Amino acid sequence: MKPVFAAVLAVACYVSPTWAGDPAVGKSLSAQCSACHGKDGLSRDPEAPNLAGLSALYLEKALMDYKKGMRQDRRMSLIAQGLSKENIEHLAAWYSAFEVSVKAPDI
Numbered sequence: 001m002k003p004v005f006a007a008v009l010a011v012a013c014y015v016s017p018t019w020a021g022d023p024a025v026g027k028s029l030s031a032q033c034s035a036c037h038g039k040d041g042l043s044r045d046p047e048a049p050n051l052a053g054l055s056a057l058y059l060e061k062a063l064m065d066y067k068k069g070m071r072q073d074r075r076m077s078l079i080a081q082g083l084s085k086e087n088i089e090h091l092a093a094w095y096s097a098f099e100v101s102v103k104a105p106d107i
């Protein structure tokens with residue numbers, strides 16, 4: 001491989017990583033989400049859904065849909081428009097890393 005091509009490839013990989021987001025970066029970005037979605041990803045706002053433990057695939061799709069206008073909400077559309085694709089991946093990595101345990105009601 002020619003050195004110039006290798007350098008271009010290296011830059012291309014760095015600029016558009018194909019690997020998943022970094023949960024540590026997502027954690028710091030999530031400060032702007034916690035008022036509605038809870039610090040632990042469990043929402044205290046009855047209108048906002050829990051994010052903890054959702055799959056990264058689903059979280060990324062939901063945020064990209066708000067960003068592109070395919071899904072609309074007066075709060076989330078604005079917020080998602082301010083997020084880069086990379087930051088969406090970081091946030092998805094953070095919230096999907098939560099382990100959630102549930103207890104079905106005793107009926």
Ligand code: HEC
Nearest residue numbers: 032033035036047048049059062063072073075076079091
């Ligand atoms: C002002 C309150 C508020 C803030 C701040 C906020 N959200 Fe939301 N979020 C909501 C509400 C309300 C909904 C439900 C909207 C709907 O019905 O589509 C939602 C929906 C979502 C969904 C879709 C979940 C699902 O189950 O489909 C994701 C993902 C999400 N928010 C991520 C985030 C992230 C990441 C941040 C921070 C960058 C953030 N939100 C900040 C209120 C908020």
